[in-house]
Amino acid sequence: MSRPWRWVVVVGATGVGFLIAFGFGQWDPFGWFPEKDSDRVSAAGAFGGAMAAVIALAVGWWAGGGGGDGGSSLTQRARSSGTSQITQDGGGAAGTGRVSQQARADDDSRIRQSRGGGETEEQSP
Incomplete structure (x- = not known):
């Protein structure tokens, strides 16, 4: 699933989660919320907001690359010549993606791409 669609899932799941938790708070089968209607709506809204935050955190982790396809990708297209050096470092952000x-390196040039975490690919003539 593409990243934009994952974030659509996050927004949808958060909204549905809020509505379910808010409805559950309004119903109040255990009698935990206040008896006064205005206070019950406030408490149910707070409960729904807290549940929506938990859902957004969990599903947002998945949408941001924490789960699913193994993380982000790191791509480099480069050409160097002479004595130039091109370096790209993912800083560990690419994870296991x-x-x-x-790349193309001519003469004494070097091209280096690092995923982070010590994994490096180098190309020289």
Whole structure:
């Protein structure tokens, strides 16, 4: 599933979760919320908001790359010549996701791509 659609799922799940928790708070089968209607609506809204925050956190972690396809990808297209050096460092942000590199190095040049965490791909002539 593409990343934009994952965030659509986050928004939808958060909204549905809020509505279910708010409705449950209004129904109040255990008698935990206040008897006065205005206070009950406030308490049910707070309960729904808290549940929506928990849902958004969990599903947002998945949508942000914490689950599913294994994380973000790191891509580099580079060409160097002469004595130039091109370096790209993912800083660990790419996690275990896909790493790809299309590079061409001429003369004494170097192209380096690092996923972070010590994994490096280098190309030199």
